[in-house]
Amino acid sequence: MLELKHELKLGKTRDEKARMNFVSGLRAHVLNDLASGMRAVWESQGEPDFRRRTGRAPKDGPEVHKAIKPSEYFRFYSSLRVTAQDMVWQSVFPALDRGRDGLRKQAAALETRTGLGSLTLKPDLEVPRSVSAIDVHLMAGNYDGEYDEGDLTAGSLYDNGLAVFSFGLMGQNLDDIGQSIAGFIRAKYPQFKPKKILDLGCTIGHNTGPWKDHFPEAEVHGIDVAAPCLRYGHARAQAQGRDIHFHQMNAEALEFPDASFDVVFSSMFLHEVPRKGIEKILAEAHRVLKPGGLMIHMELPPNSQLSPYDAFYLDWDSAYNNEPFYKPFRDLKPADLCRHAGFKAAQYVQFVVPSVGWYGSEVLKEAASHQQDVDSDKTGRLTDGVLWYCFGAWK
Amino acid sequence: MTHTRKPLRRTIRGGRPFFFADPAIDKILNMVVTLGSEVWALRERLAAVEAIQERQGSLAAGEVDAFEFSPAQEARLAADRKEFIENLFRVLQEQVDAAPSRAVRSSAPAAAAPKGGAVFGARGSRRSPPAPSRAQAAAKAKTVAKAKTRAVAKRKR
Numbered sequence: 001m002l003e004l005k006h007e008l009k010l011g012k013t014r015d016e017k018a019r020m021n022f023v024s025g026l027r028a029h030v031l032n033d034l035a036s037g038m039r040a041v042w043e044s045q046g047e048p049d050f051r052r053r054t055g056r057a058p059k060d061g062p063e064v065h066k067a068i069k070p071s072e073y074f075r076f077y078s079s080l081r082v083t084a085q086d087m088v089w090q091s092v093f094p095a096l097d098r099g100r101d102g103l104r105k106q107a108a109a110l111e112t113r114t115g116l117g118s119l120t121l122k123p124d125l126e127v128p129r130s131v132s133a134i135d136v137h138l139m140a141g142n143y144d145g146e147y148d149e150g151d152l153t154a155g156s157l158y159d160n161g162l163a164v165f166s167f168g169l170m171g172q173n174l175d176d177i178g179q180s181i182a183g184f185i186r187a188k189y190p191q192f193k194p195k196k197i198l199d200l201g202c203t204i205g206h207n208t209g210p211w212k213d214h215f216p217e218a219e220v221h222g223i224d225v226a227a228p229c230l231r232y233g234h235a236r237a238q239a240q241g242r243d244i245h246f247h248q249m250n251a252e253a254l255e256f257p258d259a260s261f262d263v264v265f266s267s268m269f270l271h272e273v274p275r276k277g278i279e280k281i282l283a284e285a286h287r288v289l290k291p292g293g294l295m296i297h298m299e300l301p302p303n304s305q306l307s308p309y310d311a312f313y314l315d316w317d318s319a320y321n322n323e324p325f326y327k328p329f330r331d332l333k334p335a336d337l338c339r340h341a342g343f344k345a346a347q348y349v350q351f352v353v354p355s356v357g358w359y360g361s362e363v364l365k366e367a368a369s370h371q372q373d374v375d376s377d378k379t380g381r382l383t384d385g386v387l388w389y390c391f392g393a394w395k
Numbered sequence: 396m397t398h399t400r401k402p403l404r405r406t407i408r409g410g411r412p413f414f415f416a417d418p419a420i421d422k423i424l425n426m427v428v429t430l431g432s433e434v435w436a437l438r439e440r441l442a443a444v445e446a447i448q449e450r451q452g453s454l455a456a457g458e459v460d461a462f463e464f465s466p467a468q469e470a471r472l473a474a475d476r477k478e479f480i481e482n483l484f485r486v487l488q489e490q491v492d493a494a495p496s497r498a499v500r501s502s503a504p505a506a507a508a509p510k511g512g513a514v515f516g517a518r519g520s521r522r523s524p525p526a527p528s529r530a531q532a533a534a535k536a537k538t539v540a541k542a543k544t545r546a547v548a549k550r551k552r
Contacts, residue, residue: 018439022432075414079421082411083428090405090485091432097403135408142408147401320412 002163005172006239008106008232010095010160020164023087028167030084031383034077035313039377041073042309061303061311061327065319068312078320085138085165085321092160096153103152107235117244119234125248127225130273130325137321143203143226155204155232162206169382170206171357173240177267177298178207180356180364180388182214185263185296188351188368194218194262198288200251200281201225201269205233207298209242211265218262223249252280259290267298271329278329282341289395295343296392298353303330305374314381334391343393350374350391358385405485406492425486433479 002024003009012020042064050058050067058064068074127144135142139161145154162174170176185192194215199208202222212220222244224230230246237244249255251266251273264285270278285295303311311330318327335348352372356364372387380389413421448454464472 014440014443015436018436019432021439022435026428026432076424078412079414079424080428082414082421083425086407086411086425087428087432093403093405100403101400133408138407138411140405140407141403145404147403153403322407322409 002166002168002172002174004159004163004174006236007110008103008156008159008236008239010092010099010156012095016091016095019087020091023084023091023164024167026080026084026087027165030077030081031167034080035383038068038073038077039309039313041071042068046071047309058308060308061306061315064308064312065315078316081316082138082320088161088165089139089157091164092157096157096160100147100151100153100156103156103232103235104148104150107152107231110235110238114238114241116238116242117234117246119230120245120247121227121230122248123227125225125250128250128252128273128277130277131225134322134324136272137317137323143224143229146228150231151228152232152235154226154228155230155236158229159204159206159232159236166382169355169358169384169386171355173209174206175210176355176357177388178210179213180353181207181265181267181296181298181390182210183356183361183364184351184353184368185294186214187365189294192262192294194293196261197221197263197265198223198256198261200264200266200285201272202233202246202266203229205237205244205246207265207267208233208244209237209240211263212242212244219245221245221247221256221261223247223251223254225250251284252277254284254288256288258287259293261288262290262293264289264293264295265297269299270297271300271326272323273329274325275328275332278332278337279340282337286342286395291395293395294349294392295338295395296349296390297334298388298390299334300326300330300380301374301389302332302334303327304333306379307375310375310377310379313377338391338393343395347394348391349393350389352376352379353388353390355386355388406489410493411489422486426483429483429485433483 046064046068047057050063058067131142131144139157141154141157143154143158147153159174162170166174171179195218197211197215197218197220199205199211199220199222202208202224203226205222208220208222211218220243222230222233223246224233225248227248230248234244234246237246247255251269266281270281273281282295289295300314303315306314315327315330317323318325318330334350335345338348339345352367352374354363354367374389376387377383378385379387411421415421
């Protein structure tokens with residue numbers, strides 16, 4: 001299990017660490033070994049059966065899903081994956097319960113000591129039902145659950161849980177996505193010098209910070225609807241010595257003026273929002289971008305660009321991991337979304353970015369020099385050798 | 396230690412999916428894996444103890460087998476064991492939390508019972524089979540009681 005490197009990390013007993021190690025190992029086993037096993041079983045039995053029955057190959061993800069569902073391997077893979085997902089958060093709860101009273105004091109001390117960045121909360125902000133009504137990815141309490149005044153619990157659960165969940169693939173600071181994308185943009189567009197950067201749906205700001213690392217001269221802002229994540233994210237940024245401005249705000253109705261940002265970024269965010277919300281978010285991104293600015297969203301790759309099996313594999317979360325908007329998002333075409341939001345079709349961009357933590361910065365720079373194929377069993381999938389997918393447009 | 400603070404909610408809103416024809420299989424799988432996690436925790440702990448003892452001097456042969464815990468140590472182990480067992484069967488609590496409000500809630504103080512759904516109001520578990528009705532439960536209890544009476548009578552003979 002990955003140990004968080006900043007001072008807000010929860011104190012854990014020897015046994016708690018061991019349980020977290022176990023869950024990380026279990027997840028790696030399910031997502032690497034069992035996932036390969038399931039594919040092998042599908043290719044050797046499932047797909048030939050399907051062809052015999054129908055006289056053709058499956059045409060999309062849902063057909064693969066329907067055909068594979070009764071198989072015992074799928075059931076064990078799925079049941080173990082749900083168990084592991086649940087155990088990620090369960091492994092954090094005992095340490096969280098002990099440590100949560102101390103978090104507010106630590107946050108207050110960091111504020112006094114560093115005074116870095118800012119935190120602007122809006123207690124009367126209406127939290128959208130896509131956040132308030134469900135526990136996304138089976139995380140009890142979700143991003144916005146509050147237990148006390150000034151609570152940071154949900155942020156801590158997410159940070160410590162992600163460390164267990166990602167089994168190292170999101171980097172030592174859980175910021176591999178941000179480091180990879182920001183590093184890629186810097187390598188690909190060396191003349192581009194953004195002065196103001198905005199991260200939408202930033203939760204604890206783990207992928208916001210890297211933009212400050214790559215563009216230290218820029219003013220970096222992160223917004224989210226969930227106050228406990230923002231409080232924690234602000235303290236976390238301070239603990240890491242980063243100057244970031246956090247705001248409680250809905251990405252569907254930004255409170256920033258027109259043409260005020262050079263970069264509007266998000267990571268793993270749009271797939272947790274219903275379609276109408278996504279459309280509003282992209283339109284808002286277009287509005288707040290300066291001419292010549294870049295909108296860039298790190299996301300799951302669209303179904304239209306994947307094989308039926310890979311489409312099925314990624315859509316698993318939508319059916320079984322409390323991610324109701326995940327498949328509907330992946331069924332959309334990113335280029336169409338950008339065009340509808342007001343971006344010119346010719347200004348559309350999409351990239352497959354190698355994880356900088358896995359492949360190193362040389363491979364990242366090399367990847368910036370050519371376009372990569374999206375259809376791969378590593379694109380957007382938390383597995384060894386992950387490749388991050390992102391799309392967006394220049395204004 | 397604050398006893399009045401709200402317990403952390405550990406049950407998932409919206410329930411969990413089941414994959415086998417009988418959801419009990421999924422639940423048992425969860426228990427087996429949880430048990431695996433505890434076994435692993437023991438192994439790591441034991442490895443730590445062995446490493447420490449290697450550093451400080453070795454154990455005498457048979458010393459562990461001959462060892463007796465003090466009453467205070469026994470009491471602590473008993474409390475840990477209770478928590479261990481509760482954790483092992485935590486998945487079953489979800490059905491209790493998802494049951495209608497007349498379901499029995501733990502009467503223990505909030506801080507000692509972190510599994511309730513009281514904070515956010517846990518919902519029914521989407522794909523789990525319906526809980527037995529009161530009448531069914533009463534009928535079952537009656538059958539169990541009768542069987543017990545028969546067993547006692549048999550032993551007496």
